[in-house]
Amino acid sequence: MIPLRDITSYLEGLAPPSLQESYDNSGLQVGDPNLDISGILVALDASEGVLLEAEKLGFNLVLTHHPVIFGGLKSLTGRSGPERIVKMAIQKEIAIYSAHTNFDAIAGGVSTAMANRLGLVNQQILAPLSGGLLKVVVFVPHAQLEQVRQAMFKAGAGKLGEYDSCSFNLEGSGTFRGGEGSQPFAGEAGVFHQEAETRLEIIVHAELSSRVISSMLAAHPYEEVAYDIYPLENKDPRRGMGVIGRLEDPMEEEVFLGFLKDRFSASVIRHTSLRGKAVKKVAVCGGAGSFLLGKAKAAGADVFVTGDMKYHQFFEAEGQLVVMDIGHFESEQFTRELFYDLLMKKFPKFAVRLSETEKNPIKYF
Numbered sequence: 001m002i003p004l005r006d007i008t009s010y011l012e013g014l015a016p017p018s019l020q021e022s023y024d025n026s027g028l029q030v031g032d033p034n035l036d037i038s039g040i041l042v043a044l045d046a047s048e049g050v051l052l053e054a055e056k057l058g059f060n061l062v063l064t065h066h067p068v069i070f071g072g073l074k075s076l077t078g079r080s081g082p083e084r085i086v087k088m089a090i091q092k093e094i095a096i097y098s099a100h101t102n103f104d105a106i107a108g109g110v111s112t113a114m115a116n117r118l119g120l121v122n123q124q125i126l127a128p129l130s131g132g133l134l135k136v137v138v139f140v141p142h143a144q145l146e147q148v149r150q151a152m153f154k155a156g157a158g159k160l161g162e163y164d165s166c167s168f169n170l171e172g173s174g175t176f177r178g179g180e181g182s183q184p185f186a187g188e189a190g191v192f193h194q195e196a197e198t199r200l201e202i203i204v205h206a207e208l209s210s211r212v213i214s215s216m217l218a219a220h221p222y223e224e225v226a227y228d229i230y231p232l233e234n235k236d237p238r239r240g241m242g243v244i245g246r247l248e249d250p251m252e253e254e255v256f257l258g259f260l261k262d263r264f265s266a267s268v269i270r271h272t273s274l275r276g277k278a279v280k281k282v283a284v285c286g287g288a289g290s291f292l293l294g295k296a297k298a299a300g301a302d303v304f305v306t307g308d309m310k311y312h313q314f315f316e317a318e319g320q321l322v323v324m325d326i327g328h329f330e331s332e333q334f335t336r337e338l339f340y341d342l343l344m345k346k347f348p349k350f351a352v353r354l355s356e357t358e359k360n361p362i363k364y365f
Ligand SMILES: [Zn+2]
Pocket: 066, 286, 287, 288, 328, 332
């Protein structure tokens, strides 16, 4: 048994809920965070069938990509699908947790699962997020520098891609004079003092800033700590929507269509006119990705693979690339494997299964 809280905080460490879109409702849908979890069933959507499958397995957590409570619930009478699912989950004491657009917005998320399925190399986020990074600057007496720096690193500051413990340190001197009520760590109250200090600069993901600041303040020896928090305009190459990469070996467009169909078990691919060019650069976005078509064109993609494109949106390809719509379910199906792999990495001996009853709600004739 693992407390539900441990599972959700692990997932939220990978894809912070603050990354979700404003319209979204990712997070714990049903259940007590203190519930002891016996097993996890992974699906794209929670349904009555998936809940029954979990019950049969003796599992009490269903992890989904799409939130079951999305447009809001105003009653629990069982009149609508979501109401019935939530009611059933409560009755059967099965928790439901959803990781939706926050898992779309990270490297290693939904679109990465698609890109991996196509074997794309040199993968990059198609539309990196900006505004999610801060720079924290704090002035620390030399002797306490290491303890303050380590406290901030431990709280999650100083991570840049595959690197951690990133900081910049510049020696200088600070001045201060404590008032009557002060008890200065260095010098005396009422006397002007100059102290050798280091200007310590560390990058911090915005969602970790309050944790980093409290750890920093706890480790810092001063009564009044001088520190600054700067918002950064930098794009975060590890966060954002969609993925672009290259095929190891270029393919003819028809060959690529066949390959795509096979890799995603797609019955149908709706696509714009072929251009008679080899496919090298491929952009992908899981789910409804039309909002990234412009980015895919600007990035020089030969094809853009997504789901849920509307009629008018196909015109927007404008012959600059080939849009390939494989279907919403098809494009996101490997999100289940992604969740499975991530859970196995953290809880290797725990019971985690992919739903076997879940089916694409869309059939093709
Ligand atoms: Zn979706």
